[in-house]
Amino acid sequence: MEYLLIIISAIFVNNILLSQFLGVCPFLGVSNKLSTATGMSGAVCFVITLATLVTYLINKYLLVAFGLEFLQTIAFILVIAALVQMVEIVLKKVSPSLYAALGIFLPLITTNCAVLGVAINVVTKEFTFGLPSHMLSLTEAVVYAFATSVGYGVAMIIFSGIREHLAMNDVPKAFKGVPIALVSAGILALAFMGFSGLVK
Amino acid sequence: MSKLQLFTKGILKENPTFVLLLGMCPTLATTTSAVNGLSMGLATLFVLVLSNMAISAIAPYVPDKVHIPVYIVVIATFVTVLQFVMQAYVPGIYATLGLFIPLIVVNCIVLGRAEAFANKNGILDSALDGLGIGVGFTLSLTVLGIVREILGGGSVFGWKFISGDGMLAFVMAPGAFLCLGYLMVLFNKIAKK
Numbered sequence: 001m002e003y004l005l006i007i008i009s010a011i012f013v014n015n016i017l018l019s020q021f022l023g024v025c026p027f028l029g030v031s032n033k034l035s036t037a038t039g040m041s042g043a044v045c046f047v048i049t050l051a052t053l054v055t056y057l058i059n060k061y062l063l064v065a066f067g068l069e070f071l072q073t074i075a076f077i078l079v080i081a082a083l084v085q086m087v088e089i090v091l092k093k094v095s096p097s098l099y100a101a102l103g104i105f106l107p108l109i110t111t112n113c114a115v116l117g118v119a120i121n122v123v124t125k126e127f128t129f130g131l132p133s134h135m136l137s138l139t140e141a142v143v144y145a146f147a148t149s150v151g152y153g154v155a156m157i158i159f160s161g162i163r164e165h166l167a168m169n170d171v172p173k174a175f176k177g178v179p180i181a182l183v184s185a186g187i188l189a190l191a192f193m194g195f196s197g198l199v200k
Numbered sequence: 201m202s203k204l205q206l207f208t209k210g211i212l213k214e215n216p217t218f219v220l221l222l223g224m225c226p227t228l229a230t231t232t233s234a235v236n237g238l239s240m241g242l243a244t245l246f247v248l249v250l251s252n253m254a255i256s257a258i259a260p261y262v263p264d265k266v267h268i269p270v271y272i273v274v275i276a277t278f279v280t281v282l283q284f285v286m287q288a289y290v291p292g293i294y295a296t297l298g299l300f301i302p303l304i305v306v307n308c309i310v311l312g313r314a315e316a317f318a319n320k321n322g323i324l325d326s327a328l329d330g331l332g333i334g335v336g337f338t339l340s341l342t343v344l345g346i347v348r349e350i351l352g353g354g355s356v357f358g359w360k361f362i363s364g365d366g367m368l369a370f371v372m373a374p375g376a377f378l379c380l381g382y383l384m385v386l387f388n389k390i391a392k393k
Contacts, residue, residue, distance in 0.1 A: 019373045021229035073302045074276040113225050113306045174388045182381030189374040
């Protein structure tokens with residue numbers, strides 16, 4: 001039950017893009033076409049889940065154990081950068097087809113604040129999900145990270161569908177490009193506000 | 201390019217928010233009020249100037265293959281310093297901005313200036329460039345914060361001049377996208393004339 005609450009909360013109620021504003025740059029940058037949006041979402045999902053697992057363990061058994069919490073920011077960004085590189089190399093060897101699908105998006109992900117944001121959030125913030133406020137356990141953290149990245153994909157894919165339609169419409173000159181995309185994202189975020197209160 | 205131009209180009213011609221469209225996450229997330237927008241802008245300005253100076257100083261000695269990781273570590277170091285300073289002197293603001301202070305590390309503006317400017321220019325020029333871009337970013341965030349605070353709460357910098365509740369949606373997520381979108385339209389209209 002608790003995992004279900006985590007999943008619903010992370011996908012709809014606290015959508016990472018539309019209510020937490022993490023990873024907005026690629027949200028605006030690669031959402032022009034449905035196919036690239038899907039590719040980017042897949043890559044983000046993969047990296048966020050993996051990065052959260054690794055950074056959680058490093059934080060618990062290395063940084064906290066030796067009293068080095070002040071190195072959190074530096075350590076996490078290095079781990080994520082190294083991880084992205086490694087994922088790229090492994091994918092290239094093991095699954096060339098998946099690499100071809102996600103390949104170009106992988107290097108971009110190092111500087112996607114969604115990855116670092118989720119990694120920092122799960123080790124510093126207390127969550128409730130219908131229970132008394134507590135720090136997440138490892139399984140909860142991984143489920144939360146996975147669900148969050150699914151939420152990223154949901155918002156990204158809906159938005160790219162909207163933008164594909166926008167491209168065919170006659171938009172006033174000053175609104176062309178990013179401004180109209182931002183206004184549409186605002187309306188989409190309004191729609192997502194309807195989910196608030198679903199999970200306390 | 202004169203020293204003055206180096207500084208002023210970041211404010212209008214290469215404004216990071218409205219022209220270069222960089223650093224969207226903190227722009228949208230932290231501008232719930234004018235004070236929050238201003239503080240986030242100043243925090244980024246601090247990191248931007250220091251990292252630009254440090255990177256322009258070490259750039260000639262960094263091997264090309266590892267330059268991005270090295271730059272990120274330099275930036276992350278200054279962000280950690282900033283975290284300590286803010287925790288010590290302005291704990292209230294630090295708590296409000298929360299996650300977005302450590303996330304300055306992955307703010308594309310900072311790494312972008314390191315790549316595009318600091319690694320091939322002198323220390324003074326890089327500092328001015330960082331200062332200009334930082335001031336431009338701070339101004340955009342403050343303007344966005346002011347607009348959202350007026351619409352959402354009827355006040356500016358905490359000074360209330362419209363009684364009543366205001367439109368809560370503008371303080372929450374949708375208002376951030378809408379306000380930034382419309383401000384960008386306004387900026388386009390004025391800048392293209």
